[in-house]
Amino acid sequence: MSLLNNSKSPQFNRYKFIELSDKLLPLLHELSGHQKQIGIETLEECCWSRNFQDLSTFWQQHYCQPKSSSNIMPLLHYNIRYFYSNQVDLIGMVNVYEPVIISLNVLGTIIPDKNVKQLLFSHTVFTKEGTNPYGGVVIAIDMRLKCELMDIKEPNIIAARVIIEDQQFVVANIYSPPTDSLPLASMSTLLKHSKNIIIVDDLNTRHPDWDCSQKSVEFSAITEKNVVHRSLEDIATNLTKHFTERHDEPLLDMTKTLDKEARELWQLYSSGDKDDIKLISNRSDLRFSEQDITDTIRSLKSKNSSGFDQVSNKMIKEIPEQFHVILTHAYNQLFSAAH
Numbered sequence: 001m002s003l004l005n006n007s008k009s010p011q012f013n014r015y016k017f018i019e020l021s022d023k024l025l026p027l028l029h030e031l032s033g034h035q036k037q038i039g040i041e042t043l044e045e046c047c048w049s050r051n052f053q054d055l056s057t058f059w060q061q062h063y064c065q066p067k068s069s070s071n072i073m074p075l076l077h078y079n080i081r082y083f084y085s086n087q088v089d090l091i092g093m094v095n096v097y098e099p100v101i102i103s104l105n106v107l108g109t110i111i112p113d114k115n116v117k118q119l120l121f122s123h124t125v126f127t128k129e130g131t132n133p134y135g136g137v138v139i140a141i142d143m144r145l146k147c148e149l150m151d152i153k154e155p156n157i158i159a160a161r162v163i164i165e166d167q168q169f170v171v172a173n174i175y176s177p178p179t180d181s182l183p184l185a186s187m188s189t190l191l192k193h194s195k196n197i198i199i200v201d202d203l204n205t206r207h208p209d210w211d212c213s214q215k216s217v218e219f220s221a222i223t224e225k226n227v228v229h230r231s232l233e234d235i236a237t238n239l240t241k242h243f244t245e246r247h248d249e250p251l252l253d254m255t256k257t258l259d260k261e262a263r264e265l266w267q268l269y270s271s272g273d274k275d276d277i278k279l280i281s282n283r284s285d286l287r288f289s290e291q292d293i294t295d296t297i298r299s300l301k302s303k304n305s306s307g308f309d310q311v312s313n314k315m316i317k318e319i320p321e322q323f324h325v326i327l328t329h330a331y332n333q334l335f336s337a338a339h
Contacts, residue, residue, distance in 0.1 A: 017047040073164065074099040077173075077200040082108035087119055094120070100145065101162070103200040104138035105175045111136065128158040130175055137173040150193070154186050161193070170194040174201040236326035240334060288335075290328045294321065 020043055028036045076099035080086050083104075094102065102123060104116075110129060116138055117125045123140035126149050130136040137158045141147045146163040150170070159172035170193050176182060182203060190197055300313040 012044075013047045017044060020047070073101065075101045075103065075171075075198065075200070077103040079106050079202055080104050080108070081106050083111050083116075084108075091119065100142045101171055101198075102138070102140040103171075103173045104140075105136065105173060105202045106134050107136040107138070109133060116140075126158055126160055128152075128155065130156045130177070131180075132177050134177075137175050139171060139173050141171070152186065154183060156180075157183060157186055159190055167196060168194050169196040169198060171198045172200070174199060174203070176201065176203040178204040233326070236323060236330050240327065240330040288328050288331050290325050293324045293328050293331065297324070 021040070024039060024043055028039050031039070074097055076093055076097055078090055078093065080090060085108075090104075093099075102120060107130075110133075111127075113125070113127050116127060120140045122143060124143055124147055125138065125140045127138050128136065137156060139158050139160055141160060141162055148161045150159040150161060152159050156175040156177065157172065159170055162169045162171055170190055172187075172190050174183060174187070187199065190199070297317055297319065300317055302314050302317060
């Protein structure tokens with residue numbers, strides 16, 4: 001509360017405040033403005049007509065650890081694939097969902113602890129190196145919570161105890177490389193430490209561990225939710241849908257004539273009537289050759305990271321060339337009927 005408001009209250013000892021201020025201000029001469037303000041506000045609080053116990057309780061409230069509800073504990077688990085490339089996406093999700101616990105794996109390379117801690121500075125960060133370049137696990141816990149790293153000797157596994165409202169939780173992050181068996185023994189050990197346990201994982205284990213007799217054949221089909229597409233036509237249709245959904249408004253260099261024209265065309269189509277756009281598009285003579293599709297796919301950079309549809313450039317480049325003629329026909333039909 002400011003001095004201006006305090007001076008009007010009969011419960012505020014204005015004369016005592018002036019007397020103490022004259023003694024305090026010379027002592028604050030070399031301090032910053034913020035530090036001086038804290039000193040003045042503390043002095044104001046001492047000049048209210050309240051007993052010491054009430055004043056002490058008021059001060060302690062400023063330093064009490066905030067209580068988090070055990071009923072709501074947002075947890076973010078991100079198979080980040082490449083830490084440096086996707087850290088912007090990570091921060092975006094943290095800002096949106098405000099997770100109490102963050103779990104990361106498949107970092108793509110060995111990441112120094114200080115880099116992860118600088119990025120997730122509002123969390124207590126624990127890391128464990130993996131046994132392959134894609135390994136490595138991270139658990140980050142909101143600094144407002146009491147937590148303690150558990151002593152797990154096995155690589156690719158990290159666990160921590162977290163205290164929430166006098167209840168103990170065990171949070172574990174497990175990465176299982178494709179060549180290793182499931183770490184069932186370690187998972188069972190975790191269960192002995194607490195009845196409240198949260199395990200987040202990336203279990204790239206061999207198929208016999210899942211009692212599966214056969215491995216999937218690479219690129220023999222495309223799965224869309226619960227539907228499996230096996231015919232060439234169905235696969236081509238889904239690939240066409242995948243490509244078209246990745247289109248976005250172009251980023252153009254407006255110093256170039258062609259880019260200016262493209263920008264004007266984009267704005268024209270954005271504000272145009274649906275029927276007019278359909279009429280113009282139906283008259284389009286734009287056609288793709290099989291070589292155009294082949295050259296486009298070959299020009300893609302071999303990136304493992306994927307978007308919302310989980311299809312990466314590397315997967316696209318592995319499409320057999322006999323599919324290119326089907327894609328060419330599908331694209332020509334798509335553009336001739338675009339609206």
